[in-house]
Amino acid sequence: MNFPSDLLYTKDHEWVSLEGDILTLGITDHAQDALGDIVFFESPEVGQVIENEEAFCVIESVKTVSDVYSPISGEVFEVNEEVEENAEIINTDPYGKGWLVKIKFDTSDPLGLMDADEYAGFLKEG
Amino acid sequence: MFKVDISRIQESLGSGIHSKPIDGKAVAKNMRLQLGEYLQRLSEKGIRLKLVVVIVGKDPASEIYVRHKIRACREVGIESELVSFAEDVSAEELYAAIDRLSADPQVDGILVQFPLPDHLDEFEVVDRVDPEKDVDGYHAQNLGRLIAWRGEIEPCTPRGIITLMRVYGIQARGANATVIGRSMIVGRPMAQMLIRADATVTVCHRHTKDLQPLVENADILVVATGVAHLIPGEWIKEGAAVFDVGITRLENGKLRGDVNFSDCIAHVGRITPVPGGVGPMTVATLLENTVRAATLRRKITIDPEANIDSLGVKSTKENMHPEELKHIPLEHKHIETGAKMVPFSGFLMPTQYSGIKDEHFAVRKNVGLFDVSHMGEVFVRGPGALEAVDALITNDLTQAGIGQAIYTAMCNDKGGIVDDLIVYRLSDEEILLCVNAGNRAKDFEHIQAHISNKVDVSDEGDDWIQLALQGPKAEALLAQLTSTDLSNIKYYWGEMGKVDGSPALISRTGYTGEDGFEIYAKRSEGEAIFDALHRVGEGFGLQNCGLGCRDTLRLEAKYLLYGNDMNETTNPLEAGLSWVVKLGKENEFVGKKAIEEIKKSGLKRRLRGFILQERGVLRPGYSILDGEKKIGELTSGSFSPTLNQSIGLGYVEIGSTKLKEVNIEIRGKRLRTAVTKKAFYQREK
Numbered sequence: 001m002n003f004p005s006d007l008l009y010t011k012d013h014e015w016v017s018l019e020g021d022i023l024t025l026g027i028t029d030h031a032q033d034a035l036g037d038i039v040f041f042e043s044p045e046v047g048q049v050i051e052n053e054e055a056f057c058v059i060e061s062v063k064t065v066s067d068v069y070s071p072i073s074g075e076v077f078e079v080n081e082e083v084e085e086n087a088e089i090i091n092t093d094p095y096g097k098g099w100l101v102k103i104k105f106d107t108s109d110p111l112g113l114m115d116a117d118e119y120a121g122f123l124k125e126g
Numbered sequence: 127m128f129k130v131d132i133s134r135i136q137e138s139l140g141s142g143i144h145s146k147p148i149d150g151k152a153v154a155k156n157m158r159l160q161l162g163e164y165l166q167r168l169s170e171k172g173i174r175l176k177l178v179v180v181i182v183g184k185d186p187a188s189e190i191y192v193r194h195k196i197r198a199c200r201e202v203g204i205e206s207e208l209v210s211f212a213e214d215v216s217a218e219e220l221y222a223a224i225d226r227l228s229a230d231p232q233v234d235g236i237l238v239q240f241p242l243p244d245h246l247d248e249f250e251v252v253d254r255v256d257p258e259k260d261v262d263g264y265h266a267q268n269l270g271r272l273i274a275w276r277g278e279i280e281p282c283t284p285r286g287i288i289t290l291m292r293v294y295g296i297q298a299r300g301a302n303a304t305v306i307g308r309s310m311i312v313g314r315p316m317a318q319m320l321i322r323a324d325a326t327v328t329v330c331h332r333h334t335k336d337l338q339p340l341v342e343n344a345d346i347l348v349v350a351t352g353v354a355h356l357i358p359g360e361w362i363k364e365g366a367a368v369f370d371v372g373i374t375r376l377e378n379g380k381l382r383g384d385v386n387f388s389d390c391i392a393h394v395g396r397i398t399p400v401p402g403g404v405g406p407m408t409v410a411t412l413l414e415n416t417v418r419a420a421t422l423r424r425k426i427t428i429d430p431e432a433n434i435d436s437l438g439v440k441s442t443k444e445n446m447h448p449e450e451l452k453h454i455p456l457e458h459k460h461i462e463t464g465a466k467m468v469p470f471s472g473f474l475m476p477t478q479y480s481g482i483k484d485e486h487f488a489v490r491k492n493v494g495l496f497d498v499s500h501m502g503e504v505f506v507r508g509p510g511a512l513e514a515v516d517a518l519i520t521n522d523l524t525q526a527g528i529g530q531a532i533y534t535a536m537c538n539d540k541g542g543i544v545d546d547l548i549v550y551r552l553s554d555e556e557i558l559l560c561v562n563a564g565n566r567a568k569d570f571e572h573i574q575a576h577i578s579n580k581v582d583v584s585d586e587g588d589d590w591i592q593l594a595l596q597g598p599k600a601e602a603l604l605a606q607l608t609s610t611d612l613s614n615i616k617y618y619w620g621e622m623g624k625v626d627g628s629p630a631l632i633s634r635t636g637y638t639g640e641d642g643f644e645i646y647a648k649r650s651e652g653e654a655i656f657d658a659l660h661r662v663g664e665g666f667g668l669q670n671c672g673l674g675c676r677d678t679l680r681l682e683a684k685y686l687l688y689g690n691d692m693n694e695t696t697n698p699l700e701a702g703l704s705w706v707v708k709l710g711k712e713n714e715f716v717g718k719k720a721i722e723e724i725k726k727s728g729l730k731r732r733l734r735g736f737i738l739q740e741r742g743v744l745r746p747g748y749s750i751l752d753g754e755k756k757i758g759e760l761t762s763g764s765f766s767p768t769l770n771q772s773i774g775l776g777y778v779e780i781g782s783t784k785l786k787e788v789n790i791e792i793r794g795k796r797l798r799t800a801v802t803k804k805a806f807y808q809r810e811k
Binding site: 036037039040042058060061062063065084 | 466477478481482483674677678741742743745764765767772793
């Protein structure tokens with residue numbers, strides 16, 4: 001399983017990349033594999049204010065429903081419309097075209113995230 | 127109700143299951159493990175079991191046996207107590223004590239250690255014990271029930287031997303069985319159990335004139351005489367299964383059985399060693415009897431398989447300890463081929479291989495192979511089997527031809543659905559019921575409680591594998607492996623045939639909405655059939671399929687799922703199953719009166735299909751709304767790969783069944799949803 005080293009990871013199996021005050025968020029290879037065929041992404045509204053650890057959008061695969069949690073408080077800046085149209089992309093390219101949302105956040109807030117090695121270790125612990 | 131899980135024992139033996147010496151010690155150990163786990167679950171609910179052993183006098187051998195039994199109880203978590211009497215205790219005093227124990231609600235089992243002193247009549251003493259607590263199975267009532275094939279508590283040693291036969295796959299049906307010794311403890315009950323297991327039984331004893339030919343004739347030999355090496359090895363038939371109950375301590379301290387082990391080990395099929403064969407099974411079976419007696423008497427309904435979850439592949443997870451899971455015979459095949467395995471109905475089952483959609487389309491376009499060995503097979507046999515089963519089900523089995531199958535509901539007396547099942551009329555005296563995995567134990571109890579006592583009912587789910595070969599290319603594929611003319615097998619008909627040389631029941635049935643076959647075979651044939659299908663299957667694009675796509679396939683075909691779309695509070699009429707309810711059939715059936723009542727007073731709700739018109743996925747439990755008013759709930763819901771839309775099933779109240787469109791509420795949003803009475807998918811014929 002692939003966990004790119006230039007990304008950060010949450011315990012809820014999401015990946016994060018940072019650029020200034022914009023955080024891009026998607027789900028990890030492990031998460032997409034566990035969910036199986038993803039058929040629906042219920043996106044948040046652009047401009048929606050979200051809290052740290054809030055379940056703010058939903059991914060559904062054929063077999064199950066899964067919430068996506070925000071790792072930070074902020075405001076939804078952009079959602080991936082291509083994934084809204086065709087949620088399968090999350091399975092095929094979870095770290096690239098399968099990104100879900102961009103969040104504008106206050107860079108002074110601390111981010112409690114794992115690097116790729118730590119995430120791989122976290123998965124092993126189960 | 128506690129039941130020993132045979133497949134789990136087989137699993138625990140690993141390759142040892144093929145060895146000639148029968149490892150009674152290992153089998154007993156796994157039984158004790160299963161009992162211990164079950165007792166642990168009972169104790170979490172505050173239920174503690176207690177066995178009382180009554181001993182009279184100071185016979186040193188008896189004292190050893192008793193200590194042994196008490197220790198075994200303690201190890202699995204059964205409380206035990208020893209009640210001793212002096213050698214010269216009067217019958218009155220002993221009976222008074224037994225009466226007290228019989229009346230004590232805290233006592234689950236009473237065991238009187240034999241031999242008793244001469245002034246006490248053993249049979250009378252045992253008959254004094256409450257038969258529900260008679261864990262030895264010697265009470266007249268329990269022995270009588272054994273002969274009636276209704277045994278609940280059966281003598282430990284022969285029952286332990288039957289368990290060994292089941293574990294090691296020793297077939298009693300049609301076999302010649304010889305039992306040497308006719309004691310009440312072993313020989314006589316053993317003969318009864320072998321008769322019940324369809325063997326032809328010869329019982330020998332001290333007056334038997336010529337023992338040798340009777341031994342030579344035996345495919346199954348049970349020896350319980352206590353005469354060391356009474357049976358020379360060369361008497362024993364090539365490939366026979368030998369159960370040596372006797373145990374004699376020689377002067378040099380060595381233990382000897384009744385059979386000369388070393389002289390026959392080369393040519394027997396299986397043999398129990400002494401020690402380590404039958405002995406440990408007797409004690410383990412005593413514990414099993416104690417647990418069974420307690421669950422029956424106290425009406426404990428906790429099943430050994432916890433958390434049976436009919437929602438299965440959906441988001442709900444079964445939180446089951448891995449050791450509590452049952453295992454289908456081909457489990458290792460699925461793990462090897464990279465299946466995702468999940469607990470389902472108490473079994474570890476493949477949920478997907480390459481992906482649900484991929485497997486789904488393999489079945490719609492080519493052919494897919496499902497291992498559905500978790501399904502239960504119940505056989506009803508004997509004269510009158512046809513009528514006996516017909517009286518349990520809503521459909522009319524008497525209208526089916528020999529070899530035909532029918533889909534039907536089985537109801538309780540309130541008209542609620544106990545299970546939905548396929549019933550095969552193999553002959554008028556042999557009927558096969560294929561039941562849902564999660565309902566196996568419940569169904570068996572329901573059947574036994576309601577069926578005519580003249581027929582033999584046996585739950586053979588652990589002995590069978592079931593493979594479903596489904597898809598437009600299923601027939602062409604299977605035709606490569608069988609000489610049975612498949613084109614002759616009509617929809618919902620079956621035929622005994624061979625698949626690549628392995629005997630199997632081949633029926634044109636399925637749960638996918640495609641053409642295809644279900645193949646039933648003995649578990650020993652499972653791997654050969656599975657491999658053969660794959661060997662030939664490559665040319666047909668055969669794919670392994672898991673429970674994930676089984677759910678999407680069945681939902682598209684609008685096949686109901688027990689536990690989701692129906693349960694014991696659902697009647698077959700509201701579930702749209704009136705086509706399998708034959709109120710006019712000749713035989714009365716369980717639930718008929720209630721269903722007639724329901725029909726007369728009118729239905730309260732009806733099953734409908736739903737197609738979501740917006741993006742999203744329907745799931746069970748979502749509310750169905752007509753404007754602001756809630757008119758029902760979804761019972762199934764998923765994504766249809768064929769329609770590329772979400773579909774579901776649910777019940778709507780009777781005033782709203784004509785609506786063409788409703789709203790379904792998903793996480794607070796109301797989404798437009800079309801209502802349909804038809805299947806979502808219909809294959810082109």
